[in-house]
Amino acid sequence: MSSVVQGFTKSLAMTVLSEIGDKTFFAAAILAMRHPRRLVLSGCLGALIVMTILSAVVGWAAPNLISRKLTHHITTVLFFGFGLWSLWDAFSDGGEAEEFEEVEKKLDADFKANAGATKEGSKADDELKKQRRQFLSQFFSPIFLKAFSITFFGEWGDKSQLATIGLAADENPFGVVLGGIIGQALCTTAAVVGGKSLASQISEKIVALSGGVLFIVFGIQSFLSPVKS
Numbered sequence: 001m002s003s004v005v006q007g008f009t010k011s012l013a014m015t016v017l018s019e020i021g022d023k024t025f026f027a028a029a030i031l032a033m034r035h036p037r038r039l040v041l042s043g044c045l046g047a048l049i050v051m052t053i054l055s056a057v058v059g060w061a062a063p064n065l066i067s068r069k070l071t072h073h074i075t076t077v078l079f080f081g082f083g084l085w086s087l088w089d090a091f092s093d094g095g096e097a098e099e100f101e102e103v104e105k106k107l108d109a110d111f112k113a114n115a116g117a118t119k120e121g122s123k124a125d126d127e128l129k130k131q132r133r134q135f136l137s138q139f140f141s142p143i144f145l146k147a148f149s150i151t152f153f154g155e156w157g158d159k160s161q162l163a164t165i166g167l168a169a170d171e172n173p174f175g176v177v178l179g180g181i182i183g184q185a186l187c188t189t190a191a192v193v194g195g196k197s198l199a200s201q202i203s204e205k206i207v208a209l210s211g212g213v214l215f216i217v218f219g220i221q222s223f224l225s226p227v228k229s
Contacts, residue, residue, distance in 0.1 A: 007175025010218060011167055015183025017211035018160035020190075024048075024151050028191040031150070035143045041192045043147025048184040051155050052164060056177045059168025072222065075166040079219030082159050086212030090205045163215070170222060 019025055024044070031040045062071045155161055168176045 003172040004175035004178075007167065007171030007173070008179040009175075010171060011164065011176040011179030012183045013179075013214055014163055014167065014211075014218070015160060015180050016187060017207060017214055018158075018163065019184065019187040020207050022158070022160070024154040024158075025187060025191045027150050027154060028147070028188055029194075031143075031147050032192040035147075037192050039141055039143040040147045041188060043144040044151040044192070045185060045188045046144075047148045047151035048155065048188060049181050051152060051161060052180040052184060053177055055161050055164035056168040056173045056180070059165040059170075059176070060173040062165070062169045071169045075170045076219055076222040078162060078166040079215050079222055082163055083212045083215030083219060085159060086208050086215060090208035090212060 028040060028044045031044075164176060164180055
């Protein structure tokens with residue numbers, strides 16, 4: 001039970017400090033400004049839950065593919081590496097405003113590219129929507145799929161995904177998944193409800209510093225702890 005709690009608390013703290021102010025956080029905020037929040041929230045959160053589960057499965061399977069001692073050492077190095085990465089981000093130039101503008105420009109270009117096709121097919125789409133069931137139209141709507149795909153591919157290879165793999169390899173995978181999902185739900189809901197205003201009130205430097213310190217603490221703990229059999 002203690003291993004589940006440890007995996008849960010580590011995953012929850014790591015997820016919250018990694019995702020606040022992340023590109024996918026801003027993407028969810030921008031999408032929620034222009035589309036129904038329930039569709040954006042369900043799409044973004046669905047992608048993050050799938051990503052968390054996939055990452056935990058990879059981390060859980062890793063010790064069965066290579067030696068547990070090696071996975072333990074790799075996890076330790078990852079924690080130290082991500083800690084230094086976050087500290088570098090904290091002291092490097094840039095901030096929430098620049099990152100928000102970067103994501104907004106990218107989404108604006110996409111919206112403009114699809115504007116013509118959307119107008120032409122709007123009448124046909126309206127008729128089809130009336131014929132579909134509400135449940136199906138919600139979960140297979142273009143907005144849901146857009147939010148899902150942007151978030152999923154935005155998180156692929158991100159440090160939070162790799163850290164989740166490392167945590168699941170060293171901690172209880174169930175606790176890691178549970179903590180990760182709750183952390184993602186908190187961050188995504190905050191982004192959808194008021195991401196831009198929230199980001200302007202939270203110091204990116206403090207979040208990055210906190211995340212860096214947390215990763216280094218995880219690294220020290222992993223370095224000092226014996227390899228689990």
